[in-house]
Amino acid sequence: MAKAVGIDLGTTYTAVSIVDDYGKPVILKNADGQVTTPSVVFFDPPNYTVGETALQSTITDPERVVQFIKRFMGQSGYRVQIDGKEYSPEFVSALILRKVVKDAEMELGDEIDQAVITVPAYFTEQQRHSTLEAGELAGLKVLRIISEPTAAALSYGIQRRANNKKILVYDLGGGTFDVTILQCLENDFNVLSVGGDHRLGGKDFDDRIVGFVEDRIKANHGVDISGDIELAAELRLKSEAAKRQLTGRQSVPVSLKVPDQANPGRSIPVKIEISREAFEEVASDLMARTEMLLESVLAKADLEWSDIDELLCVGGSSRMPMVGAMLNRLSNKKPLLHDPDECVAKGAALQAAIMVGEEGTRPEITVGHVLSHSLGVAVMSNGRPIIDHILPSLTRLPATERREGYTTTTDNQSVVQIRIYEGESDDPASYGKGPIGVFNLDTTPVRPKGQPKLAVEFRCDEDGRITALAKDSDTGKENFLTISLAGQRSEFEISDESQLMSEAMVS
Numbered sequence: 450m451a452k453a454v455g456i457d458l459g460t461t462y463t464a465v466s467i468v469d470d471y472g473k474p475v476i477l478k479n480a481d482g483q484v485t486t487p488s489v490v491f492f493d494p495p496n497y498t499v500g501e502t503a504l505q506s507t508i509t510d511p512e513r514v515v516q517f518i519k520r521f522m523g524q525s526g527y528r529v530q531i532d533g534k535e536y537s538p539e540f541v542s543a544l545i546l547r548k549v550v551k552d553a554e555m556e557l558g559d560e561i562d563q564a565v566i567t568v569p570a571y572f573t574e575q576q577r578h579s580t581l582e583a584g585e586l587a588g589l590k591v592l593r594i595i596s597e598p599t600a601a602a603l604s605y606g607i608q609r610r611a612n613n614k615k616i617l618v619y620d621l622g623g624g625t626f627d628v629t630i631l632q633c634l635e636n637d638f639n640v641l642s643v644g645g646d647h648r649l650g651g652k653d654f655d656d657r658i659v660g661f662v663e664d665r666i667k668a669n670h671g672v673d674i675s676g677d678i679e680l681a682a683e684l685r686l687k688s689e690a691a692k693r694q695l696t697g698r699q700s701v702p703v704s705l706k707v708p709d710q711a712n713p714g715r716s717i718p719v720k721i722e723i724s725r726e727a728f729e730e731v732a733s734d735l736m737a738r739t740e741m742l743l744e745s746v747l748a749k750a751d752l753e754w755s756d757i758d759e760l761l762c763v764g765g766s767s768r769m770p771m772v773g774a775m776l777n778r779l780s781n782k783k784p785l786l787h788d789p790d791e792c793v794a795k796g797a798a799l800q801a802a803i804m805v806g807e808e809g810t811r812p813e814i815t816v817g818h819v820l821s822h823s824l825g826v827a828v829m830s831n832g833r834p835i836i837d838h839i840l841p842s843l844t845r846l847p848a849t850e851r852r853e854g855y856t857t858t859t860d861n862q863s864v865v866q867i868r869i870y871e872g873e874s875d876d877p878a879s880y881g882k883g884p885i886g887v888f889n890l891d892t893t894p895v896r897p898k899g900q901p902k903l904a905v906e907f908r909c910d911e912d913g914r915i916t917a918l919a920k921d922s923d924t925g926k927e928n929f930l931t932i933s934l935a936g937q938r939s940e941f942e943i944s945d946e947s948q949l950m951s952e953a954m955v956s
C-alpha cells in the first residue's frame with residue numbers, strides 16, 4: 450500500500466520522514482545516505498539534478514542553478530529565468546519534492562503518494578497554497594500544510610511527553626526565522642503566539658562571512674572579487690562551511706585563488722582567517738533582529754520569559770553558539786537543541802499518521818492549527834477606509850465568525866463591494882497586494898444610506914480555506930466567495946508546467 454510521509458521543504462535543506470510500524474517517526478535517507486538533501490536544482494531540461502551535485506554546480510554553472518526558491522513562494526510574478534525560459538517557484542519546489550520522494554521510495558521500498566508538507570508559521574495563506582500546488586505538481590496528494598514550529602513541537606512533545614507546558618520554539622533555518630509559543634496539554638497543542646521573518650536565516654550569516662572575506666581581500670591584496678560570479682559562488686560555499694566550523698572552533702581560514710591584478714590571467718592564493726568573535730561581530734545585527742522578534746512574540750501573548758517552561762531550538766542555524774548564549778541571557782534558562790535537522794520532518798510525519806495512520810500506529814494527539822494572519826473587510830470610518838478585522842490571527846481552526854452592523858454609505862446604493870484583507874494593519878493602503886478577495890452583495894431594492902442591515906461572516910477550515918459570506922438581513926439576499934488562492938500562475942503556465950513535469954527526469 451502506498452505510504453504517507455512528512456516533508457520539511459526547507460530553504461536550504463529538505464528532509465522526509467515516515468512513522469514506522471511502532472508509531473515512531475524516522476527519517477528516510479536520500480540516495481547519498483544523507484538525512485537531508487540540499488534544496489538546490491540544476492536545470493538541463495528535461496533533466497534536472499537536485500541536491501548535493503546541484504549545489505556543487507553553483508561554482509561551474511551558476512546561471513543554471515536555482516537555490517533559496519522558498520523565499521519566493523507565493524510572490525506574485527516572480528519567475529526564475531534559465532536559457533530564456535521562465536519557471537515558477539512552484540515548479541522549482543516540485544522538482545525538489547520529486548527528488549526527495551523518489552529517494553525516500555527507494556529507501557522505504559514502497560511507493561509514496563501522500564504527504565504533509567511544512568511551511569514557516571509566518572507564511573501567508575497564499576504562500577501555503579503555493580506550497581500545496583508544488584506538492585500536487587510533484588504528483589503528491591497533499592494531506593495538509595502545517596507550520597514548522599508546530600511540527601517541531603509535535604515531534605518533541607511526543608518523544609518527551611511534554612505535559613501542560615509552555616514551549617517557545619526558536620527556529621533559525623537556512624532562509625527563515627520563526628518563533629512560536631505553544632501550550633502543550635496532555636493530548637493537545639495550542640499555538641499562543643507566532644512571529645518571525647521569512648527573509649532571515651543561515652544564508653544571511655553566510656553572506657556576512659562573504660562580506661568579511663571580500664573586505665579583507667580588498668584591504669590586503671587590493672583585489673575586488675565581488676563582480677566575479679564563479680568566484681562569488683565558490684566563496685559562498687566556503688563561507689557556509691567556515692560558518693559551520695566556527696560552531697565548534699574559535700577560528701577558521703577561508704582559502705581562495707583570486708585574480709592577480711598585476712599579472713592578468715594569473716591568480717594568487719589568499720587565506721583569510723576569521724575568528725568566531727569576528728563572525729559574531731559582523732552578524733550581531735542579525736542576532737539583534739531575532740531578539741527583537743522574540744520579545745514581540747512574547748509581548749503579543751502577554752507573556753514574560755519566566756512563563757516559558759521550555760526553550761526549544763530547531764533549524765540548523767540554531768547550532769551557532771551565539772544563539773544559545775543569547776537565549777540563555779534573555780531567559781535565564783538552558784535552551785534545548787532538539788534534533789534540529791530532523792524534528793520538523795518527523796513532526797510532519799506524525800501529522801500524516803494522525804490523518805491516515807493505521808490503528809495502533811496512529812498518535813493519540815490533536816494539534817491546534819491556527820490562522821496565521823488576521824482576516825478582515827474594508828469599511829468606511831469617518832470618511833476613511835479602514836480594515837475591520839473579523840477573524841484575528843491565531844484563531845484556532847476551524848473557525849466561524851459573524852459580524853453585524855454594516856450598512857451602505859450612499860443613498861440608493863444598489864450594490865456593496867466586500868473587500869477581504871489578510872494581515873494585521875488597519876490601513877488598506879498598506880497592503881501592497883491589495884485585497885485577497887472581492888465580491889459584491891446586491892442591496893436592491895435601494896434604500897437611503899445607513900438603512901440596510903448587512904452582516905459579514907468568515908469561515909475558515911482546518912486547511913486554511915477561507916469563505917466569506919455577506920447577507921442583507923432585511924431582504925435575505927446573500928452572496929459568498931471562497932477565496933481562490935490559485936491565482937499565482939496563469940492557466941497556460943499551469944498546463945505548460947504540468948507537461949514539463951511529466952517529461953522531467955529528476956535525479
Ligand SMILES: Nc1ncnc2c1ncn2[C@@H]1O[C@H](COP(=O)(O)OP(=O)(O)OP(=O)(O)O)[C@@H](O)[C@H]1O
Pocket residue numbers: 457458459460461462463485519621622623624625626650651652689692693694696763764765766767768769789790
Ligand atoms: N553546525 C552548524 N553551525 C552553524 N550553522 C549550521 C550548522 N549546521 C547547519 N547550519 C546551517 O543551518 C542552515 C540549514 O538549516 P535547516 O536545514 O534547518 O534550514 P532549512 O530547513 O533549509 O531552512 P528554513 O527552515 O529556513 O526554510 C544552513 O544555513 C546551514 O548553514
Ligand SMILES: [Mg+2]
Pocket residue numbers: 457459460597622623764793
Ligand atoms: Mg527548516
